[in-house]
Amino acid sequence: MPDAAAIAVPPLPGVPHATDRRGMLLYGLLGFAAGLPFYMFSTVLVLRLQAHGVALTVLGFFAWVQLLPTLKFLWAPLLDRYDIPGFGRFWGKRRGWIMLAQLGIFTAMVAMAWTSSDASLGVTALFAVLLAFWTTTLEIAADAWRIELYPTQDEQGPIVAANLWGYRSAMVAAGSGALLIADSGGWAFAYLGIAVAAFLPFPILVAMRSHGSEGSGRGGALATGVIASVVILGIVAAATAAIGWVALSLAAHAGIDAKSNVTPWVLGLCMLPFVAMAAALPRIRRAPADAPIRTSVALGPYVDFFWRYGFAAILLMAFVSIYRMGDVLALNLSKPMIKALGYSLSQIGRADGVVALFSSIVGVGLGGWLVTRWPMSWMLVIGAVVAGIGNFGFVWLAHQPVAESMLYVATAFDQFGNGFAGAVFVVYLSLLVNPRHAGAQYAFLTGFAFLLPRLLAGAGGAIVGVIGYDKFFLISGVASLAAIPFVPALTRVRARTDGEPEDGKSEDGA
Incomplete structure (x- = not known):
């Protein structure tokens, strides 16, 4: 970590x-x-x-x-x-x-x-x-x-x-x-x-x-x-x-x-800069502080991220692109599913206006409070679990009779998990960045975190047409849990500091 x-x-x-x-x-x-x-x-x-x-x-x-x-x-x-x-x-x-x-x-x-x-x-x-x-x-x-x-x-x-x-x-x-x-x-x-x-x-x-x-x-x-x-x-x-x-x-x-369908082309174009930086990692790790690639206004902040984390940067990018996958996949299709189950717009509006807001505030508050007291590795795991439970709540709702109380329960679990995981994730990403490039590196991490999920969410309607809403939300819940296996490896990741050679030892050999 x-x-x-x-x-x-x-x-x-x-x-x-x-x-x-x-x-x-x-x-x-x-x-x-x-x-x-x-x-x-x-x-x-x-x-x-x-x-x-x-x-x-x-x-x-x-x-x-x-x-x-x-x-x-x-x-x-x-x-x-x-x-x-x-x-x-x-x-x-x-x-x-x-x-x-x-x-x-x-x-x-x-x-x-x-x-x-x-x-x-x-x-x-x-x-x-x-x-x-x-x-x-x-x-x-x-x-x-x-x-x-x-x-x-x-x-x-x-x-x-x-x-x-x-x-x-x-x-x-x-x-x-x-x-x-x-x-x-x-x-x-x-x-x-x-x-x-x-x-x-x-x-x-x-x-x-x-x-x-x-x-x-x-x-x-x-x-x-x-x-x-x-x-x-x-x-x-x-x-x-x-x-x-x-x-x-x-x-x-x-x-x-x-x-x-331009999604594959957009995804490919968006991934090119990051693939190029990953391929250039050996050169980036050897670059001195005054190297043009590290002082460039356009590339310097992102080169700095790969310089500090080395090949672990690839692990970090994979993790951040998966951690919120379930929530993003569920976002665009939760309302159509609820409407298809037979709930009215007024019922959906009441759930969104009262239950969702309260549950989200509680989730954000609890996540923001616990992250100051518990190790980040534990918080990431708990956040992934509660986010997955929120998605599984829609699977449960799909097999219940139409009742506004049932909708409230599913909405509460979803928004609590979304808020809790969101608060933990924001703090984690904030700790990864170099304060000298705070704006650029945080923008890079958050942008990359939601790029793949939002592109895949565009195909959600077609997926639902084949497997149905309940199985779709089952998959989105599992996607939230898929980030957990990354956490043990993340605990061993340490950022390299200026003056520290590529092998991780100090310049005096310590």
């Missing part, structure tokens, strides 16, 4: 630290701000498009927007290297990026409200991608800031719990609140309402003290930051539109249409 000790980071002026409950409140709010937009470019967007008569095959393509967060390693190094003008000077690098991301989220959702008729699916797709991009950017910056401020396992537990409490509460609020608003006032008001709620942390961050000893110049820094943000948002929007146009043109030229 990698050494939990990390480089100590002293408290920054005006910034909450582990002993301050303000840290939990702030990260609960940041989690809430990141959780709200997620459903707006996924579940809520699909329902909106469906209401406007968009074909099912086209809806499948919009589901690919959810893959963008798995590719965040592509731009995460920029957040570790560069500051946002104005924002960065006064509030620091991490808060500066969070503030920019919040402006991006707000403008993207306002744009989605403005185009809520979905008259042009290309324009709708553009703003959905921008919303996913800036939501992911917010998560990258917030996670990097969290890892820098709270580097140890004991500190991570309560902060991760607070962050996930906020995130999961926001998902429930967006999933139910946006639909209630849309039902009474239309989709435009739904997106505007969620946009305002997601923007709440911005004025709070603005009101926080400077990251340095000098706190003057707040107004000038804010004005400069807003102007710089407008420019950056425009550049990102133009680049996204251009990339989308090129991608669609190439797809049309290659004969790819709505019925084409």
Whole structure:
């Protein structure tokens, strides 16, 4: 198991630290701000498009927007290297990026409200991608800031719990609140309402003290930051539109249409960088600290991960890609199965709005608390077991008579296991990263962790058509347990430090 000790980071002026409950409140709010937009470019967007008569095959393509967060390693190094003008000077690098991301989220959702008729699916797709991009950017910056401020396992537990409490509460609020608003006032008001709620942390961050000893110049820094943000948002929007146009043109030229299965190609392209780094491991392990491959802005953070862990990095990547497999596979198909069993939308809504939220909060809280007291190896095993039980709960539900109490039991087990395993997993991944590349390496690990599961989840409907819902959830439960055999090997993994030669001995031969 990698050494939990990390480089100590002293408290920054005006910034909450582990002993301050303000840290939990702030990260609960940041989690809430990141959780709200997620459903707006996924579940809520699909329902909106469906209401406007968009074909099912086209809806499948919009589901690919959810893959963008798995590719965040592509731009995460920029957040570790560069500051946002104005924002960065006064509030620091991490808060500066969070503030920019919040402006991006707000403008993207306002744009989605403005185009809520979905008259042009290309324009709708553009703003959905921008919303996913800036939501992911917010998560990258917030996670990097969290890892820098709270580097140890004991500190991570309560902060991760607070962050996930906020995130999961926001998902429930967006999933139910946006639909209630849309039902009474239309989709435009739904997106505007969620946009305002997601923007709440911005004025709070603005009101926080400077990251340095000098706190003057707040107004000038804010004005400069807003102007710089407008420019950056425009550049990102133009680049996204251009990339989308090129991608669609190439797809049309290659004969790819709505019925084409592009999953294998996407998976192959996504895996190429990691396969290349694994093949280059011997060279990476021999590279000195000043080698171009280790100092590169684009590749350096990821090369550093392989340099520190060597061939154990392959074991770690395999483990993280499997640990949440069961939960991700079950996510998209649990609601269709429940509906197919004969439960009404109101019954499903009550289970999601009350039981799911409470069970998830308890699971996250217990996982975040125990991870500060028990060895990480035990916590990983327990997390995998309770996540598997949550999936097996749907197998049990499929063979029970239709009763709302039965639905509550299955939902409670699923959400408790999901929350518990999620809290443990976030802390574990946070301890793997090098604090000098916190944003990029955490983005790499979390993106890779959900890449394979989300791609495989796209084929879940076809699998269910062959084996049925009960066997599908049996498989997803077993997938959760499949991570357990990795744990004994993980306990022997130790990160290499600067100055330590490739064979693991110190330079003096000790």
